[in-house]
Amino acid sequence: MEAFEKTDKKITPGLYVTATPIGNLGDITLRALSVLRQADVIACEDTRVTGKLLSRFGIEARLVAYHDHNADRVLPQLLDRLARGKKVVLVSDAGTPLISDPGYRLVKAARDSGYYVTSLPGASAxxxxxxxxxxxxxxxxxxxxxxxxxxxxxxxxxxxxxxxxxxxxxxxxxxxxxxxxxxxxxxxxxxxxxxxxxxxxxxxxxxxxxxxxxxxxxxxxxxxxxxxxxxGPPEAVQATEDDLDEALRSALKKLSVREAVAAVTYITGRRRKEVYRRALELAGEAEEHEV
Structure with missing residues (x-):
C-alpha cells in the first residue's frame, strides 16, 4: 500500500521519458499512470494511438505530436514549456521511447539546458x-x-x-x-x-x-x-595467432594498450591475460622499431 501511495505523489517539473505497453495494456506501470495524469503536456508519435491508451485509463491530458518529421518545429515549443516549469511527458506509440523511436534530440537538448530529466522504465519489445x-x-x-x-x-x-x-x-x-x-x-x-x-x-x-x-x-x-x-552469437572459435596479432596491431594504432586489450579480447574471445601479454610484446616491438 505504501509503494502505491508513493506513485501518486506530486512530481517535479521536467521531462519524463515514459514507457508504454507494446501490446497488452495491463503492462502499464502505476508510476506511469500517475505521471501521465499530472502531465502538463504529453509529447507522442501519434496522438490517436496515445489517446486510446489515455482513454482506457480515464486520463485527460494535452497531447502534442512529436516525431522525426516535425521535430524542428515542435522541439523548441517543448523546451519552452520546460523553461516555464511545466511537466512534459515523452512517450512513443509503444514501448520505451528512444529505442528505435524519436526522442534523442529532445532528451539531449533538455539535459544540455539543465532541466530535470528522468525515465520511467517499463515495456520494451x-x-x-x-x-x-x-x-x-x-x-x-x-x-x-x-x-x-x-x-x-x-x-x-x-x-x-x-x-x-x-x-x-x-x-x-x-x-x-x-x-x-x-x-x-x-x-x-x-x-x-x-x-x-x-x-x-x-x-x-x-x-x-x-x-x-x-x-x-x-x-x-x-x-x-x-x-x-x-x-545467437557465433560459436567460440579461437582466433589464430596471426588473427590476434593483426587485431592488436590495428587496435594499438588508435587505442592505449589497456583499451586495445579490452577490444581485442571482446572480438576474439581469447583470454585477457594472453591478449595482454601479446599486446605488451607488440607495443615493445613497435617502440624498438621507432628507435
Whole structure:
C-alpha cells in the first residue's frame, strides 16, 4: 500500500521519458499512470494511438505530436514549456521511447539546458524478446532496423559478423524472409528466434537456424505484426595467432594498450591475460622499431 501511495505523489517539473505497453495494456506501470495524469503536456508519435491508451485509463491530458518529421518545429515549443516549469511527458506509440523511436534530440537538448530529466522504465519489445527467445543474454547488441536495400543490409551484417554477442534487430514483416536469408549467408545457420506480436493475443516465438527460418517465411508468406529478430552469437572459435596479432596491431594504432586489450579480447574471445601479454610484446616491438 505504501509503494502505491508513493506513485501518486506530486512530481517535479521536467521531462519524463515514459514507457508504454507494446501490446497488452495491463503492462502499464502505476508510476506511469500517475505521471501521465499530472502531465502538463504529453509529447507522442501519434496522438490517436496515445489517446486510446489515455482513454482506457480515464486520463485527460494535452497531447502534442512529436516525431522525426516535425521535430524542428515542435522541439523548441517543448523546451519552452520546460523553461516555464511545466511537466512534459515523452512517450512513443509503444514501448520505451528512444529505442528505435524519436526522442534523442529532445532528451539531449533538455539535459544540455539543465532541466530535470528522468525515465520511467517499463515495456520494451527488445527486452521482452531477449528474455523469452532462449538465446544467450549475458552479452548482446541491439542494432535497430536493418537497411531495406540488400547491399546495405549485407554490409551492416558483415560489420557485426565477428561480435561475440547475441544480435537483436527490429524487422518489418515484408522484409523478414530476405533479411533472414542475408543473415544466414553471412553468419551461417546460427540459432535464431523470430519474436512476433509480443505480449499480444497472437504472440509467437519461432526458433530455428537462420537458413531454416528464412526457408519457412519464404514459403509460408509474409507474417503479420511487430517483429523482433534475435540471433545467437557465433560459436567460440579461437582466433589464430596471426588473427590476434593483426587485431592488436590495428587496435594499438588508435587505442592505449589497456583499451586495445579490452577490444581485442571482446572480438576474439581469447583470454585477457594472453591478449595482454601479446599486446605488451607488440607495443615493445613497435617502440624498438621507432628507435
Amino acid at each position: 527488445l527486452l521482452a524478446a531477449l528474455s523469452s527467445a532462449g538465446l544467450p543474454t549475458d552479452r548482446f547488441l541491439f542494432a535497430g532496423f536493418l537497411p531495406g536495400k540488400t547491399a546495405a543490409r549485407r554490409k551492416v551484417v558483415e560489420e557485426l559478423k565477428r561480435l561475440a554477442a547475441t544480435l537483436v534487430f527490429y524487422e518489418s514483416p515484408h522484409r523478414l524472409a530476405d533479411s533472414l536469408r542475408d543473415l544466414g549467408d553471412i553468419l551461417g545457420n546460427r540459432p535464431a528466434a523470430v519474436c512476433r506480436e509480443l505480449t499480444k493475443l497472437y504472440e509467437e516465438i519461432r526458433q530455428d537456424g537462420l537458413y531454416d527460418l528464412a526457408c519457412h517465411y519464404a514459403t509460408a508468406g509474409e507474417p503479420k505484426g511487430e517483429i523482433v529478430l534475435v540471433v
